[in-house]
Amino acid sequence: MSTVIKGGTVVTAGDTFPADVLIEGEQIVALGQGLSGDKVLDASGAYVIPGGIDVHTHLDMPFGGTVSSDDFFTGQRAAAFGGTTMHIDFSIQPKGASLRETLDIWQAKATGKAVIDYGFHVAITDLSEALLEEMAHCAEYGVTSVKLFMAYKGALQVDDMTLFRAMQQAAKHKLLIMVHAENGDAIDVLIKDALAADQLAPKYHALTRPPELEAEATARAVRLAEVSGAPLYVVHLTNAGALEAVRLARARGGAGHIFAETCTQYFFFTKDDLAREGFEGAKWVCSPPFREKHDQVALWQGVADNSLQAVSTDHCPFWFDGGKDGRTAGKELGKASFAQIPNGCPGIEERLMLLYTHGVRTGKLSLNRWVELCSTNPARLFGCYPQKGAVAPGSDADLVIWDPEAKRTLSAATQHQRTDYTLYEGWEVVGAPRTVLSRGQVLVDNGEWKGEAGAGRFVHRRPFGL
Ligand code: URP
Ligand code: ZN
Ligand code: ZN
Numbered sequence: 229m230s231t232v233i234k235g236g237t238v239v240t241a242g243d244t245f246p247a248d249v250l251i252e253g254e255q256i257v258a259l260g261q262g263l264s265g266d267k268v269l270d271a272s273g274a275y276v277i278p279g280g281i282d283v284h285t286h287l288d289m290p291f292g293g294t295v296s297s298d299d300f301f302t303g304q305r306a307a308a309f310g311g312t313t314m315h316i317d318f319s320i321q322p323k324g325a326s327l328r329e330t331l332d333i334w335q336a337k338a339t340g341k342a343v344i345d346y347g348f349h350v351a352i353t354d355l356s357e358a359l360l361e362e363m364a365h366c367a368e369y370g371v372t373s374v375k376l377f378m379a380y381k382g383a384l385q386v387d388d389m390t391l392f393r394a395m396q397q398a399a400k401h402k403l404l405i406m407v408h409a410e411n412g413d414a415i416d417v418l419i420k421d422a423l424a425a426d427q428l429a430p431k432y433h434a435l436t437r438p439p440e441l442e443a444e445a446t447a448r449a450v451r452l453a454e455v456s457g458a459p460l461y462v463v464h465l466t467n468a469g470a471l472e473a474v475r476l477a478r479a480r481g482g483a484g485h486i487f488a489e490t491c492t493q494y495f496f497f498t499k500d501d502l503a504r505e506g507f508e509g510a511k512w513v514c515s516p517p518f519r520e521k522h523d524q525v526a527l528w529q530g531v532a533d534n535s536l537q538a539v540s541t542d543h544c545p546f547w548f549d550g551g552k553d554g555r556t557a558g559k560e561l562g563k564a565s566f567a568q569i570p571n572g573c574p575g576i577e578e579r580l581m582l583l584y585t586h587g588v589r590t591g592k593l594s595l596n597r598w599v600e601l602c603s604t605n606p607a608r609l610f611g612c613y614p615q616k617g618a619v620a621p622g623s624d625a626d627l628v629i630w631d632p633e634a635k636r637t638l639s640a641a642t643q644h645q646r647t648d649y650t651l652y653e654g655w656e657v658v659g660a661p662r663t664v665l666s667r668g669q670v671l672v673d674n675g676e677w678k679g680e681a682g683a684g685r686f687v688h689r690r691p692f693g694l
Contacts, residue, residue, distance in 0.1 A: 229253070231668060232263050236271025236629060238619050240278065241600035249276055251625040254667035258621055269663055269670075271629045277599050278617050279313025279344075279626035279664065280580050281606040284463055284489065284540035287317050288337045292570030294557040297545045298646045301341040301681050303576055306644035307543075308344055308671040308679060310577035311661040313626035314616050314687065316347040316606075318375055320384065323354040327362045331369055335686065342684025344666050345626070347610070349406060351375040355390045363397045370688030372611050373404040373461070378445045379412035379437075379515065388452065395456035402691035404609065405458045409445035409470065410437060410516055419567055430509035433566040434499035434517035442516045443469030450477040450486055459692045461609065462488035464542050466516045468526035475535045487609060489538040490527050492579045493651055494518065495586065510559040511548055511649050513569045528592050531601055537609065539601045541579050544572025545647040558647075574645045578638055578652060584630075584659035611689035625668040634660040 233249040238259060248263040249256060287303040289296045298306065300317075307315055319334035321327070327350050334348050348371050352359065366372055376391050377384040386394075391407070398405045418436040422428075427435075446462055450473055453460035465471060465488045477486040497518040502509035512518060530536040550558025562569025580602055587593035593601070607617025614623050638652040664672040671679035 229267070230265035231267045231269060232265035233269045233271045233276055233627065233629060234263070236274050236276040239275045239595050239599055240619050241596055241604035244595060249619065249627065251668045254624060256619065256621055256623050256625050259619070269629060273631070274662055275595070275630040275632060276619060277628050277630050278603045278619050279628050279666070280311050280602045281617055282307065282312050282315040282541050282543065282576055282579065283538065283606045283610055284491065284542045285315045285317045285576055286542070286544035286572065289318070289320065289544065291544070291572065293561055293568065294546065294550070294570055296572060297547050297550070297556055297558065298543070298576070299341060300338040301343065302644070302646040303543065304343045304346070304684060305677065305679065306577040308664050308666070309644045309661070311580040311628040311630065311664055312344070312576060313628070313664065313666050314345045315576070316349055316373070316610060318351050319348045320351045321353045327359060327366065328369065331371060338684070338686070340682045343671060343679040343681060344684045345616070345687050346684055347371070347612070347687045347689050349373040349375050351377065351384070352390070352394055353377070353384050353386065355386065355394060360393060360397050363394070363403065364401055366401060366403055367691045370686065372402070372689045372691045373406055374398055375406040375408070375463070377408045378449065379408055379410035379415060381412040381416040385412040388448070391449070392452050392456060395452055395458035399457035402693060404461050404692045405453060406461045406463050407449045408464070409442055409449050409462050411441040411445045414441050423565065423567060428565045430507065430513055430562070430566050430569060431499070431503040433513045433569065434502045437515060437517050439467040439469050439519055439523070442467060443473055446470040447473035450474065450482070453486065454482065459485040460487065463540070464491050464494070464516060465489065465536065466494045467519045467523040471526050471530050471535055478535065487537050488535070489540045490530065490536050491540050491542045492575055492582050493573055495524050495527055496582070497651065507563055510562055510569050511651065512573065513559070513562070513566065513571055514542065514544070514573045515571045532592060532597070537601070537605045539579065539583060540606070541575040542572070543574060543576035545574035545645055546570045546572055547647055548649045573651055574647050575651070577643055577645050578650070581636065581657040581660050582652070585657040589658060611691060611694070612687050616687065625665055627665045628661050629663040630659065631662040632659050634658070634662065636660050
């Protein structure tokens with residue numbers, strides 16, 4: 229059975245051109261004029277882009293005394309509604325577990341639920357000699373990126389020796405090291421100081437995690453990566469100081485092995501959002517926290533000049549009003565103290581629409597750069613290009629027919645993310661998916677869900693640079 233997407237403008241990271249796209253089974257087989265197929269999808273007046281790839285998500289993740297509220301069905305369905313057709317989720321090592329056991333736990337969460345294709349990073353929290361040796365098998369597992377947390381003391385944080393040893397092993401086996409770069413030790417002191425001073429409101433979450441402590445950890449991770457020879461990807465970078473550390477490293481010869489992403493939300497909010505009336509600010513509690521207006525300007529500059537190579541979401545939703553009516557516990561856990569608010573925000577659904585509206589339509593990003601940041605670079609960096617992230621013969625037909633004039637109002641009432649709020653309540657976006665396909669199958673058509681639980685597949689990724 230073949231499908232032809234007719235009359236659209238294909239937009240890739242490198243090109244924009246009018247073409248029909250012919251799909252046979254799960255793959256693109258031809259681009260050209262006047263193509264025909266068994267089924268026709270109309271793309272007139274629309275762009276045809278590779279589906280979004282979100283390399284930073286936390287579905288069904290135990291964290292902060294609860295579990296994130298989207299599972300692999302609800303989270304992936306929300307992703308598809310927003311034009312994202314692949315994501316890479318963090319499988320977090322329970323202390324003492326092997327990497328294989330860790331991945332099996334996360335695979336079980338996805339099996340039978342997945343609706344789009346997905347991969348896993350493995351996050352090391354407890355590095356034994358056996359685990360170091362097991363890193364040699366990551367490529368066989370199809371999991372070629374390894375995350376370490378430099379923050380969350382007493383929970384996920386590792387020390388520098390652990391980070392460095394993991395980097396040395398990653399360098400040997402062509403694994404991409406990912407870091408959550410904040411100085412967790414200093415933050416721990418600041419949190420204890422705040423609690424002792426009875427400073428308990430949500431805004432103290434941001435005040436106890438100042439930008440300097442992210443800039444310091446970023447510079448440290450970069451230097452350790454340089455010494456070890458490991459390729460490095462800094463996740464959820466938020467501020468000008470941290471960006472400077474990445475920019476300097478890339479300028480002194482690291483452009484091929486030092487990378488960083490920011491996340492959608494950091495373009496739009498500041499630490500003042502955590503000081504909203506009453507407990508409302510808890511909705512904006514995530515780590516690293518929101519910063520200042522001038523940091524937003526730096527991030528836009530960073531994505532434009534390629535100091536930042538990708539934009540992800542760090543989708544880690546919690547209910548605002550949870551713990552009842554079948555809801556997992558959520559932000560309400562931290563009513564008495566900011567230190568107990570589960571860290572994380574929803575966003576897997578809105579990324580492409582927000583970056584199109586506020587990036588492409590304002591001239592901050594070209595159409596091609598938007599595709600590159602949201603799809604092609606993630607695929608390249610994480611070892612699945614051109615299977616993913618491309619509109620080309622031989623690539624998976626993960627495609628979005630993007631209507632550049634479609635208007636939507638973002639709202640908790642209409643979103644597909646399983647949570648009771650969105651950071652963007654009432655925001656208007658212009659530009660949205662009309663039709664979304666995963667390996668040739670229509671998942672979303674004009675706002676209607678057509679997908680099937682269990683159809684999403686694990687993507688076996690190549691080692692870094694291969
Ligand atoms: O606040 C956040 N970002 N929660 C998810 C875990 C992490 O640090 O990425
Ligand atoms: Zn993090
Ligand atoms: Zn995260």
